[in-house]
Amino acid sequence: MSESATPLIAFYRGEAGDHKGRTLEDIWALSPFWLEHTHDYVQWLFPIPxxxxxxxxxxLLGEADRTAFAQDEALRANQRRSLDVMLTFFGLTRRALVIEALPELNMREHIWLKRGGHNHLRISRIIRSLHLCQQPELAAAFQQAMIEIGTTQGVVSEQSIGYWRAANHS
Known part of the structure; x- marks a missing residue:
């Protein structure tokens, strides 16, 4: 680990593992089943204060971490790859700032399209983390896509939509 790197930045640079020793690349390679049923990784991929x-x-995302993300394109690129992993898990795809549903997106297989659940919390976290980690345009694109897809192709509650709308405010 670099002498000045926080544990989060060392993880995002591939220099250290998370609290269970999993590297960023290890997490990127895990199955959708694992991503759904494991609850202690998303905080590393999408940190907030x-x-x-x-x-x-x-x-926790501290000022030193936010500064590192602001100054290091490689960190932001790795977070975009983390987003792409989660987008695939959610049944979505991304091209630059365009996020859209994959043809196979459906309510039966993609539980985030239903009311409530831990994936709605994950979505709020992702929006906020992208915003705080110096990727506000991507945060806004993800936010808009989740609101639009969640309300037109699913039955996401107004409460969850409200949290998503508020998530990109520091």
């Missing part, structure tokens, strides 16, 4: 309920070992 507040502690979550599900992973007391997750790093």
């Amino acid at each position: 507040e502690a979550g309920r599900f992973n007391g070992f997750a790093p």
